[in-house]
Amino acid sequence: MPTDLTKIRNLGIIAHIDAGKTTVTERMLYVSGAKHRAGEVDRGTTTTDDDAEEAERGITIYSACVAFPWNDVQINLIDTPGHVDFTAEVERSLRVLDGAVIVFSGREGVEAQSETVWRQANKYGVPRMAFINKLDREGADFEAVLAEIKDRLHATPVVLQIPVGLGPAHVDDPFRGIIDLIGMKMLTFPAGKAGREVVVEEIPEDLQVNASLWREQMVEDLCNYSNKLMELALEEAEIPAKLLHEVIRDATVHRQIQPLLCGSALHGVGIQPLLDAVAAYLPNPMEMPPVEGLDPSGKAKSNKKGSKKATEEEGTGDEAKISRKPDPKEPFCGLVFKILPYKTGDLYWVRVYSGTLKGNSRVFNPGKDIKENVAQLWKIHASKKEEQLDSVQAGDIVGVIGLRDSVTGDTLCDTREPILLESIEFPETVISMAIEPESTTDKKKLAEALEMLRKQDPTFTANENEDTGQTLISGMGELHLEVIQHRLERDFKLNVKVHNPRVSYRETIAEMAEVEVECNRLINGVPHVAKVKLTVEPMESAAGVVVGNSLDHGLPNEMLTVVLEELENAGQGGGTLGFPLMRVKTRLLSGEMHETDSTEIAFRTAAAQAFDQALRKAGTVLLEPIMRLEISTPDEHVGDLVSDLQQRRAIIHHTQQRGNLTVLHADAPLKELFGYSSAMRSLSQGRASCSLEPHGFAPAPPEELERFM
Structure with a gap:
């Protein structure tokens, strides 16, 4: 029996590193009943961080997909990495998702990678919600984070919940629950991370004035999107919760607002209301606009010849634009957005945009002009195959086995009704290092392993230098290449020697x-x-x-x-x-x-x-890659860190106060930042944190140019 598309939510959890994405995912799985016990990042027991490297480091490296029910809705959730070196995982996930929850730390607020993922969500037109996490931490500041979301992201958050208290248990007014501004009730979670119970009670008298002020602000914000709501507000009449839900949903789906919720995933506070909001406000596949692509066959063009619409759609190119509605009755089309290598056959993750795809069938890859076999369809759980399926339809995310020549970003479609969807663009690599096997007998094995890794990760490249005979691997940062090296040793049993990282210069x-x-x-x-x-x-x-x-x-x-x-x-x-x-x-x-x-x-x-x-x-100008840094540090270490940055040719643009921390915003050449994280930890006694992201290229100093002349 076909799934009701209005009951599907394709959702991504995205954020800066350490904001708590994976913990939010774990709590969602636990409170929905999909897991009997919630895993913990620090113990390496989470569902989505199932790779040995992820468990060891306590960070997400590979995006993982899990499906679970919530009330009458089926949620397909993708947990993504927060580290800038693995930004490709976020890019490809956002390309195929219908909605996203962006997680912010209640203490650190909007960080560098938060801005990056927000821009990526804008690029792909993804409706989203915001969740302020970690409000139980020392230094958490709900209103400061809200202000940063507005100022730094130019967002339109509408506050649907406010926290009751802030900070850990030992402070005077600790974080102990949330107030739902729509129902005007206080929600507490007495069993914490061990339970699923939500206690709904009246708002205590001492919190009622503040809650009323926040509700008035919420209604005022929402009046911009509904005349009916504005009329009721002006008449000071009672506003039904149903109307508020409808207005919030409509404005969220059309990307006019971002509902803002709060909690502490680690302590199990606020997750059930967050899932309710996902079901209530984020779009289902039917509400997304039809997916557009080019008609490589030219049929659409010849069918519409002479019509005004055809002329408008065709533009200046030879191929007409065509679209596919998210409907199982439309011709099939889907996009390959991730490949996981298996010895028994690679698993291709495919987002189905229209039509129905059956196992043991043939599909067309218009980008490569080839037909491919779809031998098996699998439901994905984390990064593993969970259950074989007979068929899937529009709105589904599925694992496909049997494809041979398709790569990430390729379109798959009905052989009789071709359509070529826009591919996925990935950033260029910024860092290279030479790699070689310890014995010549492993040379062929290394080449095969690198080819498999390149297929899996579009931001990783491996090329042989014709002049030196060296194999150069390139990626998005030191951590990225370090993870690749560890995978070669652990998964492929290859002992390799690596040489110093090299910067990818331009001219x-x-x-x-x-x-x-x-x-x-x-x-x-x-x-x-x-x-x-x-x-x-x-x-x-x-x-x-x-x-x-x-x-x-x-x-x-x-x-x-x-x-x-x-x-x-x-x-x-x-x-x-x-x-x-x-x-x-x-x-x-x-x-x-x-x-x-x-x-x-x-x-x-x-x-x-x-x-x-x-x-x-x-005349030649050598251009070197520049990284944008954001360093959070206690005040007493600012002087040492600034002095060190100046020696690394960094330009410090401005500093800001974030609670009891100072945040330095700077640009610095990538060449000078090798090993920076350990130097920074040493200078700050382990108390500073740093995030980097590529920020283009700038002229290198003359002495750098002379090295290559």
Whole structure:
């Protein structure tokens, strides 16, 4: 019997590292009855952190999917990492989710990675809720975190719950429950983390005034999204809870507001109301807009020829845009968003957007123009196969076995009704290190292991350097590469030697340069003649090399195409030092044809030489990756940390007070930050914490450039 799509919630738990995502997930599994005992991160007993490395470090590294019921709703939940090195796991999860709960620490508030995940959620248009966790901790400040969510994230949180007390049991007014502003009741959780009971009672007299003020603010905020609610508020009439729920749901689904709840996952406070809110306010697959893609077959274009709508949809490209509603009766389409390697056959995680997918069937991969076998469908639990399924439908997240050539970001669809969905974009790698097996007999085994890891993790690359013969592995940070190294040793039984991390530099040019090059060669007795004139100039921002041409270049179309293609290839080939080029614009000014001896080879040669000469004439600027740091430290260690940062060529932008901690915001070159976390711990006696995220590229100092000249 098909599942009622209105009863499905595809949900992600995302946040900064150590905000409590995995603990929230564990409590959700426990209070829903899906687990008999809640696991603990510190003990390595959680369901979603089932990898040995995760249990050992006490952090999430790989996203994990768990499904469980809550009341009459089925929740498919993905727990994601908080560490910036594993941001790809968040990126791919948000691409396929319908809603998210963003967790904030009640003490640390909005941190660097909180901003990153919020931006990622904006990018994919994901409706979300906020949950302020850890209100039982020393220094927790509910109102300060709320203010930060508004100011730093430019969000529109609507407070649905307020805490009763703040901080641990030994303070004067400890955190002991929450007040539900919709029902105007106090909720307490007497059994703490050991129980599932929620006690609903009247709000104590001494808290009623404060609760009424917060409720008035909530109603005032919601009046912006409902005329009916505004009329009742102006008349000072009683506002039914049903109307409040409807307004909150509608505004949340349309991404106008973010309902804000609070609690302490570790002590089992606030999880049941959070699950109620997930069921009540986050969208089901039917409420998400139809997924859009391109029609690689061209059928949609020919069917709509002449219609105004077709012209609008087609834009300037050759392929028309088509859409699929989240309906089991539509043609099947889905997106591969994660691959887990298994010796018995890789497990592909697929989000089904439309139609029905059956086991033992064939699907089409339009991006690679191949057909794939779907041998088996599996329900996923954490990162393991739990139960084999006969079929799945729109809105489901499922494990598929049998695919061979598909990779993360690929579309799968009905062979008769192709659609190509937008893929998933991942950030570029920022750090590399050389790796080699301890014995030559393991060389082939290492290559196979690296290929398997690369398939699993789109932000990990492994390439052999042709000049040195070394294998270079690249990733998002030191921790990322360290985890890869440990996996090779533990999972693949490979003893490997690694060499110092290397920074992934880029190149650009110092100034504008114009050159003219003539190719006049005799190859096998045949003359090849061509002349090309071009300029190169630096740009403010461009991921690579931008190629253009003047209107009066004087070349016929076939030769113009050849020259521009060669300039594109030359731009991708790297600069004078061999690093990838960026922020460069090259423009073809003119070309000259010989009456009889001009050839394609001549123009390719002339264009490549002209580009190379122009780069050398314009002067090389070495660009190094810059990281954005956010360091939280007690006041007494600020001076030592600032002094250390200045020695690392960091630029400190500003500092702010967050409770009894000082937060330093700075940019620093990645090269200077190797081993920084241990140095920071040493300087602060282990009391400071730090988060980093990539922040683009900036010119390296001259002495750095001289090392490569």
